[in-house]
Amino acid sequence: MFGFGKKKDEKLWIFDADKPTVSKVFANPPADSQFKPELQDVENDEQKEKYEAMLKFLNDTESFPVTEKHDHDMACFKALNEEEKAWLSRQCLLRYLRACDWKLEDAKKRIVNSLAWRREFGVAGGEFNSLTADGVKPENETGKQMIFGYDTESRPCLYLFNGRQNTKTSFRQIQHLIYMLEMAIDYMPRGQDKLCLCVDFKKYPEYCTYESKVPALSVGKQVLGILQYHYPERLGRALFVNIPLIVWTFLKLCWPFVDDFTKQKVKFDEPFKLFIDPSQLPVNYGGDVNLAYDHDVYWDDFVKIADQKRAKMMKNYEKLGGGIGLSEYDLKEGI
Template structure:
């Protein structure tokens, strides 16, 4: 398997101590020179499909299952879920489903059901900082800095594992994914992973192996690929031991081909990240020390502030499904991406009338076929 052919790793050059930037907390602003990606232009065909998705989720009577497994009960969308249903969200799922409208709707509704069941809707969440705090005590997952394309970086360090294999480890990872999304700047909706497999002797772990079990790896991959489509922009991997390569080979068939293209093995990380926001362990200037009692509350404080800013702007701009994350994460008073009210335009309310039921997915599919795709 050529993808996992091991290459000799070059140690990063020593950093001049006078250039080191000491910190114990995350960066909450972008480095100078980072690039915000330009918006992708849609073709006429893609725009029509996007509008079908938008109209479906603008339906005020839409109800979605409350669980992914054994679904039975349905509920309307909450305000937090409507804020999650952004223009960019629809486009991420459309790209992930190769622009098949029915598949896209099914995937999005499946993700809403999963988020409800998992406990991360933003309303009465069960996956809280308090629940997963113990998992974070050794700094095995840390949000720190941004790479060249303004993606926030989530460091994963399996060698700092401190707990036994459990579902709470999965909850911790999902919690950190949600927080790193909070750290995304306007215009960037993907993240960077920096995965370091080095063993850290200062951690008193509960396992002899720091490589996650294959079943856990597959579970995490399913969550990432199904419910966080198009979120991974770059994944930098280093210090991979023999066992790590074996693990990667085992889970390789389960990794989406597009995801594989984003994996970078043992290359100089300063090629991808500004040194001013990259840990010195990987050739950067950041002298980062993890102290849980300092980092954990500060990281959650910054994430909460950014999340509150997002939701206040969602309310400011009308609490409309389909608003742009560029507007919601930004600071401009003006709305730069107005949203068409497609459902209301086609289903005007008349005095004394009742709201219509959601338009069936089959009807939407027929409209797509009419586009002669």
């Protein structure tokens, strides 16, 4: 997304010559992690009643829109597929209810809109699975986005390296981000439903192949709107480092559109090592992992592991009898 005038022959990504190189994703948090994540549940009878009302509404609705703009034309409505039912877990419904401050009608409208958006965007599964690894693979040739390691609370870390840009601004860049976000959800361990977003604005000339400009405010608002509206309560922590003045200006313009809940999760220019154990953190940020992005090594392995995790989840879904409202803790058993 951003480029800042460094010579292409400079190598600014830090390695440790005495450590073995790592180019593959970590499939799970460290086995010796002392943190045991727990999924948030209802806290009182009123919340329980609203959850049950939301569950009944979804079960009683025979079909849902396939596009956000449908004008209630029933030709634009279809029944849920099994992957959508699995997505509509107990915790999913609760995330939408909490994001709407337990206003039931608002939460109903929002989750229906998200179902339509997911179908239209191609991440709903079944016939609505047009957003693929192969489709966005060219966007990640320089490793400008990477899921790597877990933070101290077992959240998968999604890195955005804005100084590794390789393509011009396009809709495919947004597709790439959403694809990686979906993959981060697949990489969440049992009991965890949030991710750690790590954004580094430093330019790495050895990886950057395209000099880009700060995206338009409209693009920033579009991406922010998608994340806040369709992925409620998925952000556990957001870390921004190496922020140049021009990006500070961009962030200040976007900041008013960030909800208060998200603002509480954001840290600016605080070292990643304060939130991520050295065993999970690249040497470049003071960790112990000698991370070197190799597209041919990383990408296929990364996708394969995510596919295996998702397939296991769907097997668990079938074993549990299927349907809406299953526990993500049960769905993630053995993953």
